[in-house]
Amino acid sequence: MQEPLRETIRKVILVLLEASRKTQFIENEYIKSKTNFASEVIIGVLKQLAEKELIILEAGGVIVPSRINLVEEALRYGIPVDKASLYLDWRDFEQLSSRYLEAHGYRVYRGIRLPPPRGFEIDVLGLGPRYTIVVDCxxxxxxxxxxxxxxxxxxxxxxxxxxxxxxxxxVARRYGEELRRAKTLIPVIVTLTDPGLRYHEGVLITPITLFNNLLLNIDAVVEELGVGIK
Known part of the structure; x- marks a missing residue:
């Protein structure tokens, strides 16, 4: 695909991400006003996105059923993850973290809660054969x-x-008996932007842009820093 076309698609995706923060239905005229592209160019891009089931074409506009899917498409077109993820709310952010875990073979649980006393809430938990990644977004x-x-x-x-x-x-009784086999809990804080801090008192800290890299190298990180609760 030629770069001018890729850039056109990138701009349309960014407009859709921005607009979908406020409404699911986005008018074609709004997209045109934000991009200054000809109507036929916009329609061509929207048809491509609809063929991938990223949007739904409607009379005079489109519906964005899942912004997380649109963000993933944005990444495929070279939009930096830190820029694309700015359009996510906290629910989308948890879902993106979950997808990274699933891509690395972890079984994912979200919204684990136990009531007081000594209760807690876990945003995302990834159950793996060697480690259990406990994520706070x-x-x-x-x-x-x-x-x-x-x-x-x-x-x-x-x-x-x-x-x-x-x-x-x-937790296993409430959310699934397979959680009884959880090994070596690794606490991780995943942030939207890079805070410049990677580790603090037994907790790994990573921006979402580097979360995939952390999962790729989790064995080396655990060995180097000695993190993990058994």
Whole structure:
């Protein structure tokens, strides 16, 4: 595919991502006003996206049923993940983290909750043969740089993971007996933008842009830093 066409598709996708934050239905005229492309060019791009079931064509516009799928298409067209992920809300952000885990063979659980006393909530949990990745998603705004708050969040997530380790039997009863085989819990905080901090008191910290790389190298990271709760 020639670069001018790729750039055209990128621009249309970004308009769809921006507009779909407020509404599922996006008018063709709105897309035209934001891109300055001719109507036939826009229709051609929208048909391509519809063929991939990323959007639904309607009279005068389109419906975006899943922004997470559209973000993944944006990545395939070379839009940086940090830019594309800005259009996700916290639910989308958790789903993107889950998809990375699934791509690496983890069985994913979302929204694990146990009530007080000593209760906790886990955003995303990835159950693997060697490690159980316990993810806390922090969808903070771009440029976030208050390291003290991130360190506090890391301490809280470590405590949360420790409580999970002690009550896995109860979590398994509620969410699936296969969780009884969870091994070596690895607490991870996944952030939207890069906070410049990779590790704090037993907790791994990674921007979503590097989460896939972390999963690829999890064995080496665990060995080097000695993280993990058994």
């Amino acid at each position: 922090k969808h903070w705004s771009p440029g976030y740089s208050k390291k003290w708050k991130l360190k506090k969040a890391a301490q809280e997530h470590l405590e949360r993971t420790q409580r999970l380790a002690k009550r896995l039997w109860l």
